Amino acid sequence: MEIHFRDKPRMLIGLPRLVARLPVNSVEREEFEQRYQRIQVGYSGELKVDDFLESLNLPSSTRILKNIELSLEGGQSFQIDLLVISEKYILLFEVKNIAGELTFESNPNQLVRNLQGRVTKMDCPVTQLLNTKSYLERWLKQRGYSISVMSKIIWANQQAFIKVAPENASVIFMKEIPLLLKALESYPEIMNLKDIEHLIESIKRHQVVYNPFPLREYFRINEAILKKNQLCPTCHLTLHYVNHKTRFCSNCQVNVKTDYEGALQDWFIVFGRTITSKECQEFLGLSNRHQAKYAIRTTGLKKVGKSVATKYIWPPDKPFK
Secondary structure, X not given: OEEOOOOOOHHHHHHXXXXXXXXXXXXXXXXXXXXXXXXXXXXHHHHHHHHHHHOOOOOOOOEEEEEEEEEOOOOOEEEEEEEEEOOOOEEXXXXXXXXXXXXXXXXXXXXXXXXXXXXXXXXXXXHHHHHHHHHHHHHHHHOOOOOOOEEEEEEOOOOOEEXXXXXXXXXXXXXXXXXXXXXXXXXXXXXXXXXXXXXXXXXXXXXXXXXXXXXXXXXOOOHHHOOOOOEOOOOOOEOEEEEOOEEEEOOOOEEEEXXXXXXXXXXXXXXXXXXXXXHHHHHHOOOOHHHHHHHHHHHOOEEEOOHHHOEEEOOOOOOOO
């Protein structure tokens, strides 16, 4: 069994930095905090299922791919939580980690959750699953694979009570996965090991890199409301320049070590794909371009362009923290 690594969603890296730079009492800040919580809950559910699958004794030819994003020839992109590929099946998993009393409604499809008396209507996981299944089968067909994909919704939250299950899709709890996979082992072979490896390489080669940064553009946020400069790590207010090595937080009444890399990371996550030395000087509240160039150099930004067209980008091989 070969299991591929799941990257942390970029939104979980970026949203806290966006929230820190929004005004404290803004409506946008509350909305993004809630969005962050939803993504974090979903990600923790995916990790639960990942760990559970890794504990199973699956055949050595089985391949498990996580968090895949592909695109069709027409430009339509789609995301897959989990894809299990073996000699006998291709199995698509849509992972959900929603708690509460759950009712799947149809016509129109929607999921209704009752959590401690609070009723919330959500997009239907069934619709999402069926769309992804259709897209994946089309993607496979475009590359010469006439294979029917099986699909399941995996509920990772054991505290959920599914009051009304969907009529046109199968929902199972995480601990039912071994029974499902054992039943599928009786199916006839549809691929050999060479076919599996070829398919895996094709998926890797065509995978789309999801990059929502800068979030200001992604969410169409007015830059004027966003805080500039280095922020206090405790209260997230703008720090005052003291000297080359020190900033001061007037709210916390403490000195903070200058962190050019952290502030410039925020620039590329929130504000822009590139930065000039002038933009760097203004963003960091520096008094001259020499200080800006020092900040750029010590952060290790990559230079693109020449002379007056010189800009800098975040190094592609340097992950955001």
